[in-house]
Amino acid sequence: MKRFKTFRNLLVIAGVLAGTGYLRMPVEQKFTEDLRERKIVQPRIESDAWGEMGQTSLAGTFGGLRTVMASMLSLKAQSHFEENEWYDLKKDYGVITALDPYNAFYWSHGGWHIGYNAASWARSNRNFSPARRRIMEMEFLEAGDEFYRKGLKYLPEEESLWFEIGSMWSNEYKRPDYERAAQAFDKARDSTNPIYRRRYLFTIARIPGREIEAYEEAIRLLTENPRHLGVPTFRCLLIVLSTNPKISDIEIKPTLDGVFRTKDKAYQDLFNYRQRVLDEGFYAGDIDGILLNLIAELDVPDELNPFLNPTSHRIHTEHWREGYERSKSKVPDWMLKKKEEGAR
């Protein structure tokens, strides 16, 4: 009798649960889909991430502690970073982002570790041959790029990840690939962040053959917000790109007076820009011609003339003339006299 009762009870429980389950299932599904659409429900953990998870992560995931486990694992990943254990770190970030894929910080931080730190480690590791170092560095750079792009699949609106990809490929201390960088910066071109908006221009201005496009981009930026003129590189590019002979003369071109507040400011910025042309491959245009005109007009001392006194230093103030005079006055008089005599 007791056994019958138990069997009957279990049967009734199963029947009621199945019946009510049948009714509530569509409600649960609709609610889940609504939350998923709004990115409140985390996406399913990918099959390859299951294999990479340790016992603790699995237990945490089963217990509904995905984001907590992601936080804990990110601390563990930090120790791999300190020990230069890059492959373990990459594996950890694969799991972290599988657990909490809607957290942009993990994508940004993981990509930075792989694309920047691991790549730099490979580049400077003397235990490997130069060829091996290069292969490893490229491997990490590609892995970093792939990692950022994976993050963008989950967070397509996260412009900062495009910016990170672009910054990685335009970093002159790595393996710059300006075309790839420009492709990434192009995605953040219409960002609300003015820094992100300008980087596309700054990158294509370094790619030979894209100068006209760069000029058009500079004009577009200037038209939408004149505050871009507050940035020295932007000011210089506007002037230098307009010296491109391929640009039609019909177009209204910016003038030095319109772009820079004073001629002294123009000289400071353009002097520094010339260094970027030499060091970083920015578009040269007629920078030398403009500088020579300014040197004549402002009577620039020889010490600050880059054609007579080549230097890698930058001019740090608009009031460079006063600065120069002050430094000159620091030289003892007898030395100046001797110098003048010598000159005679």
Add this chain to the structure above:
Amino acid sequence: MSRPSPTSFFSFRRSLIIAQSTVTQLVRMKVFYFLAPIALLFLGLQFFDAFWYEGPEALMPEQELRMHKNLCLGTMMLFTSLFAIVSTALLIPGDIEDRTLYTILCKPVPRLDYLVGKLFGVIAVIFIAMLVMDVLLVATLHFRTEEKLIETTEYMTKIGYPEREIEAGRAEIAAHGPTLLLQFGVISHFLKACVIAAVALLISTFSTSTLFTIATSVMIWIIGAFQSIARDGLFNDAEFGDVPTWADKIVGTLVSLIFPDFLLYEAISDGAARAEDVLAMDMAQLGGLSALYIGIYVVLSWFVFSDKEF
């Protein structure tokens, strides 16, 4: 001779009296002592800085606050869920062991009142514990948010950010502080613990051992976290991979029909911790679903318990 008044089918008052005695019973088990290590953990987190947050260039205040919330909410969820299972599993066998059950049931107390009273008692204790943990969370998070606001404002002012951007940055940090949205996350964990307690109550009505009740409830808790995967497979074939086999479909159907969906609770809580747009409507839906789960499990518990012989 006056006839004894008939006992009503269900009395809320009687259930409350049983709930009151259940709370006393649980408090005597010193359950609130567990709050001391939790308080220490929450306070400790207040001073915990991950290495990469050092230095102004690595200023990530939102992530730091998010981590604080994740760890606190995770601890709250773990504590309340385990507490719901263990305390419910211990109650009926405990009453049988010390013979309290016989003194209650020999009086005109319907068994439904007894079960509902027991469940209310457990839920009341969970509520008190949750309230204490919530106060701790809000207090620690408030201080941490204030600290981050000051740090960030100082840093942004020093760098020369315009006032508008400083305000935007502050608003972003404040959104990760102790907001109403965060309370949605706390409520979501509370509702989950209530459902788990109801599940444990159902199992304890036909189980013959406490250990079995605890183990089975924990299994249901775990399977509940994956119920939505099985259900998705039924509604959307592609989610299962290539082509779902018959075995997949049968298992998926059984899991979806029988087990509650705990992923929804996690999702709302995670969303609240991420400061996503969790709406009051979502909470109402979750509350409704929880009431449905609890109702089903209580009715089933009553069905099993009503003719149980002791």
